[in-house]
Amino acid sequence: MTRIVTVGAAQMGPVQRDHSRTDAVTRMLHLMREAASRRCDLVVFPELALTTFFPRWFVEDIRQADHWYEVQMPSPETAPLFDESARLGIGFCLGFAELTPDGHRFNTQVLVDKTGREIARYRKVHIPGHENHEPDRPFQHAERHYFQPSMDGFGVWNAFGGRVGMMICNDRRWPESYRVMGLQGVEMILCGYNTPIHYVPDPSQDILQGFHNALVMQSGAYQNGTWVVGVAKGGVEEGVDSLAQSMIVAPSGQIVAQALTTDDELITASCDLDWCGRYTGTLFDFDRYRRPEMYGIIASQRGVTHPDGE
Amino acid sequence: MTRIVTVGAAQMGPVQRDHSRTDAVTRMLHLMREAASRRCDLVVFPELALTTFFPRWFVEDIRQADHWYEVQMPSPETAPLFDESARLGIGFCLGFAELTPDGHRFNTQVLVDKTGREIARYRKVHIPGHENHEPDRPFQHAERHYFQPSMDGFGVWNAFGGRVGMMICNDRRWPESYRVMGLQGVEMILCGYNTPIHYVPDPSQDILQGFHNALVMQSGAYQNGTWVVGVAKGGVEEGVDSLAQSMIVAPSGQIVAQALTTDDELITASCDLDWCGRYTGTLFDFDRYRRPEMYGIIASQRGVTHPDGE
Numbered sequence A, B: 001m002t003r004i005v006t007v008g009a010a011q012m013g014p015v016q017r018d019h020s021r022t023d024a025v026t027r028m029l030h031l032m033r034e035a036a037s038r039r040c041d042l043v044v045f046p047e048l049a050l051t052t053f054f055p056r057w058f059v060e061d062i063r064q065a066d067h068w069y070e071v072q073m074p075s076p077e078t079a080p081l082f083d084e085s086a087r088l089g090i091g092f093c094l095g096f097a098e099l100t101p102d103g104h105r106f107n108t109q110v111l112v113d114k115t116g117r118e119i120a121r122y123r124k125v126h127i128p129g130h131e132n133h134e135p136d137r138p139f140q141h142a143e144r145h146y147f148q149p150s151m152d153g154f155g156v157w158n159a160f161g162g163r164v165g166m167m168i169c170n171d172r173r174w175p176e177s178y179r180v181m182g183l184q185g186v187e188m189i190l191c192g193y194n195t196p197i198h199y200v201p202d203p204s205q206d207i208l209q210g211f212h213n214a215l216v217m218q219s220g221a222y223q224n225g226t227w228v229v230g231v232a233k234g235g236v237e238e239g240v241d242s243l244a245q246s247m248i249v250a251p252s253g254q255i256v257a258q259a260l261t262t263d264d265e266l267i268t269a270s271c272d273l274d275w276c277g278r279y280t281g282t283l284f285d286f287d288r289y290r291r292p293e294m295y296g297i298i299a300s301q302r303g304v305t306h307p308d309g310e
Helices: A021-037 A062-068 A079-088 A169-173 A175-182 A203-224 A273-280 A296-300 B021-037 B062-068 B079-088 B169-173 B175-182 B203-224 B273-280 B296-300
Strands: A004-011 A042-044 A091-099 A105-112 A118-123 A156-159 A162-168 A188-193 A227-232 A235-237 A240-242 A247-249 A255-258 A265-272 B004-011 B042-044 B091-099 B105-112 B118-123 B156-159 B162-168 B188-193 B227-232 B235-237 B240-242 B247-249 B255-258 B265-272
Touching: A004 A021, A004 A247, A021 A042, A021 A079, A021 A265, A079 A091, A079 A105, A091 A188, A105 A162, A105 A188, A118 A156, A118 A162, A162 A169, A162 A175, A169 A188, A169 A203, A175 A203, A175 B175, A175 B296, A188 A203, A203 A227, A203 A247, A203 A273, A203 B203, A247 A265, A255 A265, A265 A273, A296 B175, A296 B296, B004 B021, B004 B247, B021 B042, B021 B079, B021 B265, B079 B091, B079 B105, B091 B188, B105 B162, B105 B188, B118 B156, B118 B162, B162 B169, B162 B175, B169 B188, B169 B203, B175 B203, B188 B203, B203 B227, B203 B247, B203 B273, B247 B265, B255 B265, B265 B273
Parallel strands: A004 A042, A004 A227, A042 A091, A162 A188, A188 A227, B004 B042, B004 B227, B042 B091, B162 B188, B188 B227
Antiparallel strands: A004 A265, A091 A105, A105 A118, A156 A162, A227 A247, A235 A240, A247 A255, B004 B265, B091 B105, B105 B118, B156 B162, B227 B247, B235 B240, B247 B255
């Protein structure tokens, strides 16, 4: 029995400040129907897909930002996604800002099966940007003000006939994200992102954004023998230009599908999960070749120390 | 004060079985003099540079292979490298098979300063290939028969005005190698390699060897904000075609120099070690952004387990 998962990466163009959730959901329903017509088992939407990327603005009193968060999922506005998922028999993955009943704020993705039922929830581990208002910036990236980091870490779930993991945006730059999932046998990682092209702390990186985006997902895929589905919210949103270039990467590290536009665009690939074993069963047979006794400081040490190797 | 290290990657073509150590050293002296004439502070030679890549053959009694190992460094045959280093005022890094006085066998690199004095020794952590004779292979890759893995792990040394680390060949495919050095503030990683283009366990990878070689060094450089110097012994050695494509990679992940031939060839780059801070001080400020409490299984678990994320 072959294990083919046909996946759609549903890139979205900008969601402006005055767009409603219903506006965004309407666009997602259109992409979901297109994915179903192209025989996708699963369609993946970007990070914070329901709203504009609000961490670009700062508010002193975070309660003034409550309207950007979801307090229930599904909600009246998002229920049509779950209903259409069940009607079409297609799963989906959706990123949104989550405000829990006990007041915690997370950058979250849910994974929904083909019956419209949530089967997994992932909260972002690596929160980039800054905590405080930095008035000299052309725009803020105050994710560390708006979101607390996950205390659950990276999980892998039995779904769609394989082992599926999730990560969000900045997580994809850290090899640890892929590896923690790789050690749980992941075969497909779903990753939404919003990536401003202008990186304020070091503008020399701006021209490299597309290169870095591909580099980290391709190496993470190869080094863990997993499919990676990277899905952007791209284009010029509230004056900030964000990287598009959504892509589906094979366990070989090869890009098998890539978005060409910076707008709503569906790309798809039929992913053979058994291809993972070509890497995890040979060069990256972890049990045979890894040396965890040499990796201690990766898990025990946060920042840099300067011992002398002698 | 700028911290520029001009480094030469001294790629070598094949060293055949009947070539003597003196033959190899003569070629290296030529490359070293060229590097000195191009104002290099340091020249890097490949893995197992003094001999052919002998793990491609199997011998039941490993003592029959003793002649491939160095029992002293420098030895009468290798002393000219150390003498010329001191005379020219250029450091070097050299890979060789090491047989210790107490009978241990390692795949080793030494780092030698500009006075011809050894300042660091690294032994390969990740030993690829197989332990036993596999007669159906067109050639063996029995590194696990010939070498025991390092019990010291990855070090970083104060050298050449910066923080210098080493790794060997297969180490470069593991993100842990770079990260363990990154957490010790590495600014330049020196890596020799011998990489047969034909990967016997999965020939679908053959056509991707060059891509994978670049992918892992570029991502390791970027994700740790370090220079990486990758140096091949390439070309057709005893009938086995090995990857050349030596390269010098910047902390941005960009390739700044790359070998074009599969033979002896020197490539150089003037590496600004302060460029590392553009990454380690911003996006990859480890102390600010890493989440080691979420990375436990990387250091505690060797192979794959299949927990369910729920």
